[in-house]
Amino acid sequence: MYCFLRLSVLLVGLIVSASSYAANAVQPLTTADDLGPKVEQPIEFPHDRHAGDAAKGGMEINCMYCHTYARRSIVAGIPPLQKCIGCHQSIESVRETPRIKKLFEYWEAKKAVPWKKVHDLPDFVRFNHERHIQRFVFAQNKPVQEACGYCHGDVKTMTVARRQKPLSMGWCVSCHQKDHPVDATSTKTTHGPNDCWQCHK
């Protein structure tokens, strides 16, 4: 009897410790399907509605209409609230929907929407959006959504954006090792740099 009691105490202890470990466990960087963690945004911004194909009810807005800094700066940037309002104040049909109401609440309160970061690289990594956009969109004439989608996934089919690719060093390097054509017409190819200080700081 005493032996049973000891065993059960041990078992309960094990289960409790295992479950508490699971609760405290850090969310892994990439899950099996390479999906990043779900990020709760203050307003569930429907990327599919804005950037999606016209056949599926999207408006095919260029990624760089809102993420306007991508082509000329290291960071892609999040549009200022003014840009959202600029369109939405003249779109009467959706004015009373809950998300747009929330948008105007921020606008009237003169507060920026506190968007959460979805693609967050560590502090020691430097990623230059401009370099990649200049190379693939402007030099190679690739469609914007394909060029952006290579790292960000097929955002035009998502509602709230979620990380699709691992964004690990090995993943970056796998692309830097490939030979990419220099521009749309030439047959000359180059690959990305592989020196450490290019990306690490």
Added chain:
Amino acid sequence: MSITNLLENWSDFRQQHPSDDRPHREYKWAMSIDLDACTGCNACSVACYAENNLPVVGKEKFAHGHSHHWIRIERYWDNDGREFADQGAQFLPMLCQHCEAAPCETVCPVGATNHTADGLNSQVYNRCVGSRYCNANCPYKARYFNWYDYPTTDNVWPEPMNQQLNPDVTVRGKGVMEKCTFCVQRLTVAKSDARSEGRSVLDGEVQTACQQVCPTGAISFGNLVDPLAKVGKQWMTQQVELNKDKQAKDTAEEAAKLRGYRILEELRTYPSVMYLEQLRESAI
């Protein structure tokens, strides 16, 4: 980058010495420091602290040799028997010499220090495990080990001081070797801007922090491959060549005419920093 790929194609990842068959193509960053102009004011050192998020460690840790000045002013007294005040001093700013055949690179157990295609001696902080082997092997003693967790436990940037940290440079944690980077964050920006305009970086387009603040303009920095660069011209007039350990200055007839030299050249580290010998008598 799998480790098998890395090992099988090691020569592709490892930059060669310029005397080998793969010289520098587009960029080779180099510096020259005119010791005649240097007044030992320490502005370069201060600018480096500000630019590169270096922690100010305080008197006690400094005395233990735990300081983090990536560029330090070495001071030499004239050796002619005079006492202080009349003694006269010579100053020599010492920083990482970005050697072509860097002794620190070969000994790193994890490959955290590498040679870049631009001829820089790179230090990758997030790969460093803190063996300090590189420091032991550096003849210039230009590498500094981070003994404390400055951002968190040793709170050297209390609020709101953290707001002045440079976002282009990592704030290094404990157990990492760090050193002068030739302000690589500025170099990458300049290179990227130039690439967008389809040209190479022009001379004078990019400055290091120490060069920028130097009140006497003692420090010049630029691309040695560029024939128009000031640094390249200085190296040429002084007949200093990157991949030689015996320069024209070392011969008896040229010694009096030429001022340029590199420190501990005879160790064959092939440093990228040239010093110009002091001409005038010391200040007093």
